[in-house]
Amino acid sequence: MAKKNLVIVESPAKANTIKKILGRNYEVTASYGHIRDLPKTKMGIDIENNFTPSYSTIKGKGEITKNLRAMAKKSDKIYLAADPDREGEAIAWHVAHILKLDPKEKNRIEFNEITKNAIREAVKNPRTIDQNRVDAQQARRLLDRIVGYSISPYLWQLISSNTSAGRVQSVSLKLICDLENEIKAFIPQKYWEVSGDFSNNIDLNLYKSGDDRGIKMWDEEKMEELKKSLETYPTFEVVSTEIAKKTKNPPLPLKTSTLQQLASSYLGFSASKTMRVAQSLYEGLKIDGAQKGLITYMRTDSTRISEEAKGQAKEFIIDKYGEKYIGKKKQKKTDDKKKIQDAHEAVRPTYIDLEPDNVEEYLNSDQYRMYKLIWERFIISQLAPMEYDQFTLISGYDKYQFRGIVNKVTFDGYYKIFKEEDEIKTADFPSIKEGDKLELEKLNIKADETKPPKRLSESSLIRKLEADGIGRPSTYASIIETLKKREYVEFMGKLFVPTKLGYDVEKILNKYFPRILGVEFTSSMENALDSIEEGAVKWTDVLDEFYIDFKKALENFDKEVEKITNRRIESDVPCPVDGCTGKMLLKTGRFGKYLECEHFETCSGRIPLKTVEIDEQELEDGHIFINEIVQKRERIKRGIPTDIVIKGVRYNLKKGRFGEYLESENYDSSKGKIVRDE
Ligand SMILES: [Zn+2]
Structure with missing residues (x-):
């Protein structure tokens, strides 16, 4: 019998889809995620010895490992097909290790979507494992491990045993606590919004009053002065009118962070649920008898779209809306400064012709809603910009100017199917020109005050983490999950509020590790990890540099904790x-x-x-x-004294899990109980 090709992926669902694509000459099996990791019970890093990690088979993965080895033995060629990112590269590397594969062997395949073309293309072009990418993953894993395992035991001493310190999670907690402090300290400031109703049915907002600009007035005296001057309802003169041509670009294709934000606000999904549902669409579902991966890989910080996908979208748009709705203008390459690995792509549907309503019957409700979101957002991103004329009118009297802006859509572009998120108000332009007179008919002055900053939701926290350069597509969801699981945060509606526990932990970490667990340093570490992946720095050098600072802070922390715990209370x-x-x-x-x-x-x-x-x-x-609480509790623990005395020792009646029993008042674990029968 001819030996087979063996493809190893992470999950059974993904294996199933790939198996259907590659056919009978390929065996496809799953490693069920990572098979090796740092040990659970100890640090597992020889820091003195150039940060040598000691990986071991994850508990419960023994059978899987055995099975992989047996299948590998029977195969001619092995393909390591874990997901196309650092984590996937590391999984492939660990699998290669347990199978004792030659590191020079080209056995790693990579693809952004699980479609016939992509998989066949990938199998034709295997490469060696990218050690730089693996090292970037190792560096992150070890950094997190060193921080967590070094600091957490102190937190158990100072606060309680259900606390822990995570590198990125702690910075996120700090953001939430800082914001809460800001809200608590907030002092509202009074202001007045001024607008006017003019003749010809024109409504204008205050634009200039002397040297001040804008609709808001902050000074009560100046506001009173304006009121006095304009309550005579004077005649204004049109100072300027202007028509400008404007365009509005459609939103960019989705990446992980924007997908999580959209799914949160439109579908009410948590970040982790979003990833779970997206993963099932990526790995493949049975659609009309065939196994299909419906979207591209969902962990990405790229908004790039492949030429093929662009072409498909173009055809679809021409067919459905006509030639002029194709987005001709080149999209701005990216919305962030970070380097984007070019192999990566945005999250988009893999089969543009599988419209959401045509596949609804094959998906569950969560999958359907997410697919619809991704599918529609992709089409929108490929549509032409909306074009409009903007008419601006400024009228003045004395030192006051009022301004109005009216927009008129000249070509709807992507507004044809989408505008709810960023709709601009449109209306016909008034027929008015410079020098015309406008009567002020009504003066509107609305008193208000500034509001404290808004608490963060999952969606806005992800936006903030991304803006601050903390976390990556693969980590946003897990950061939020950890904060919830540790009970460091609770929800007020859908907004994060730190718990007392969260505050306690943050206070300590911020006091003793202000730099290492601060925003700037964490962001610089993310950049360092990127540099490792690019091959620009050695991963152990990054750890070394980190550890010099960390060790100092940790030693100081150790001394302080000893002082605190030795204090006489x-x-x-x-x-x-x-x-x-x-x-x-x-x-x-x-x-x-x-x-x-x-x-x-x-x-x-x-x-x-x-x-x-x-x-x-x-x-x-x-x-x-x-004392009062302790004595009460001790009384309950001691039980009710009885008149049973054996050898001079009194026995107490106690209630336990198995009913009532007698216990010697001198009871300790070395002496037995007398079990009462009735
Ligand atoms: Zn004593």
């Missing part, structure tokens, strides 16, 4: 040991807060405090008052 709880008059002191250990007798060297008095709330002010003052 007295409670009003008496030592429970008979005859001891020692004071019980507050301590924090691996399992949370507890009380310990001040004579701990000779006395065993110790009370765990797990759920007891401690007042923050009392904590600060060094004297906490919790």
